[in-house]
Amino acid sequence: MASDMKIGVVGAAGRMGRMLVRQVCEHPSCALAGATERPDSGALGEDAGSLAGIGEIGIAIGGDAAEMIAGVDTVIDFTAPDATVAHAELAAQAGAAIVIGTTGLTDAHMETLRRAARHVPIIVAPNMSAGVTLLLALVEQVARILDDSFDIEVVEMHHRHKVDAPSGTALGLGRAAAAGRNVDLDAVARMAREGHTGARPRGEIGFATLRGGDVVGDHTVVFAGEGERIELTHKAASRQVFAAGAVRAALWTKGRKPGLYSMRDVLGLAV
Ligand code: NAD
Numbered sequence: 618m619a620s621d622m623k624i625g626v627v628g629a630a631g632r633m634g635r636m637l638v639r640q641v642c643e644h645p646s647c648a649l650a651g652a653t654e655r656p657d658s659g660a661l662g663e664d665a666g667s668l669a670g671i672g673e674i675g676i677a678i679g680g681d682a683a684e685m686i687a688g689v690d691t692v693i694d695f696t697a698p699d700a701t702v703a704h705a706e707l708a709a710q711a712g713a714a715i716v717i718g719t720t721g722l723t724d725a726h727m728e729t730l731r732r733a734a735r736h737v738p739i740i741v742a743p744n745m746s747a748g749v750t751l752l753l754a755l756v757e758q759v760a761r762i763l764d765d766s767f768d769i770e771v772v773e774m775h776h777r778h779k780v781d782a783p784s785g786t787a788l789g790l791g792r793a794a795a796a797g798r799n800v801d802l803d804a805v806a807r808m809a810r811e812g813h814t815g816a817r818p819r820g821e822i823g824f825a826t827l828r829g830g831d832v833v834g835d836h837t838v839v840f841a842g843e844g845e846r847i848e849l850t851h852k853a854a855s856r857q858v859f860a861a862g863a864v865r866a867a868l869w870t871k872g873r874k875p876g877l878y879s880m881r882d883v884l885g886l887a888v
Contacts, residue, residue, distance in 0.1 A: 623650035624867055625689035625713075627704050629678050630660035630668055632778075633718065636860040637693050638669040644864050651685035652678050655700070664870035687711045691867040695859075698722050702729045709733035714861050717741045720785030734877040738870040742880035743785025745862030749836065750880040752851045753793045756838050759847065760797025761854035765820045767842040769794045774827035782826040783808065790838050791822050837858045 624641045628634040628654035641649045652665035656804055658680070666674030679685055686707045694704050695718040702722075706729070708715040717730070720743045730739055744750070760769065771786040771794070783791075788802075795802035800820070807823045817823075834853040839846060853859070864881060869883045881887040 621646060621648040622690070622868060622871060623648055623690045625649075625651040625653070625685050625692045625865075626665070627653050627682055627685075627692060627694045628700070629665050630654045630658060630663070630719060631695060633670040633695035633859060634854060636856045637695065637863060637887065638665045640857070640860040640864050641693070641867075642666065642669075642671055642674060644868075646868060647864065649674065649676055650689045652676055653680060653685050654678050656680040670742060672852070680851045683707050683711075686713055687842050689713050691716060691870050693718070693863050693867055695719055695863070698726050702726050702733075705730050705733040705739060708739075709736040712737060714738040714873070715740075716745075716866045716870070718743075718745050718859060718863055721781040722785075731877055735875055737875050738873040738878060739790045739876070740866045740880070740883065742862075742866070743789050744834070744859070745866060745875060745880055746851075746853055746858040747862060747865075747880075747884060748851050748853075748858070749786055750862075750884050752836070752838075753850060754881065754886045755849055756790050757793040757797040759838075759840060760794040760851065762797075763840055763842070763847075765798065767840040767844075767847075768817060768821070768823070770823040770825065770839040770841065771826045772827070772837045772839065774829070774832050776831050776833065777829055779828060782828070783824045784834065784836070785824070786825075786834065786836055787824055790836060794822055794838065 624647050626637045643802045650732050654660050660678050665676045691714040693716045701719040771787045773784045792802045805822050837850040866883045
């Protein structure tokens, strides 16, 4: 339909890319307007729908992101950090919004995204699921209520193919806990422990990373006090929840002012 939001998916042959193609095609308010991959990808020229398991849709996977982005309302990007910032710059030039699920973004990447967000709406979220977005808000709230006699540990497990650790979501949960305590995560984070580490310093926020099998994404935030413990857990059973969140975010950008937004903005949970 003419009023449908035209969405482009970059990295369309990836695990998330294929989920996104499917989700966009099946959503009643949006239409897939283009799909791209790396210029050296073996998937170039293949039908995006066939690759996504929904049958032919007549959209071949292309290698020219600039051309594709110029013809869409919103881009969805779950690729790799350097590719993502390049796509965001193209989106800013073309006046297209961009929804970014890529994790492992450095401060330098974020700085480029902030510049691009002066021109178009950009949503960045290391986890697009509604459940994790709510968990982030809950963790911040619990950390605000409990004092630092409660030790905070973030535990995550993902499938064996994941390349970054701890997960972007785990770091986001750590940042939410630190924000609740009014401290800077970098100043209190302990990313790993090995050997004779000594007693746990008060106020530390610890991380533990597990990798294996086909685990889509498990996260637990432990608040461990003397004699009692609170554990907040989210388990994703399918990547579909991330794709559904990304499409919801894409639709939310319609008519939105330029700026850098998060999924908490999309769900109305931002403080
Ligand atoms: P994947 O390796 O299966 O897919 C990434 C795809 O991006 C690949 O097909 C690759 O060829 C493509 N790509 C790389 N550079 C490109 C470029 N310049 N142009 C076009 N395509 C390019 O990985 P995945 O499991 O789909 O995850 C992708 C990213 O999304 C990771 O950073 C992952 O951590 C993140 N992720 C985020 C969420 C979330 O909810 N935010 C959920 C799952 C995964």
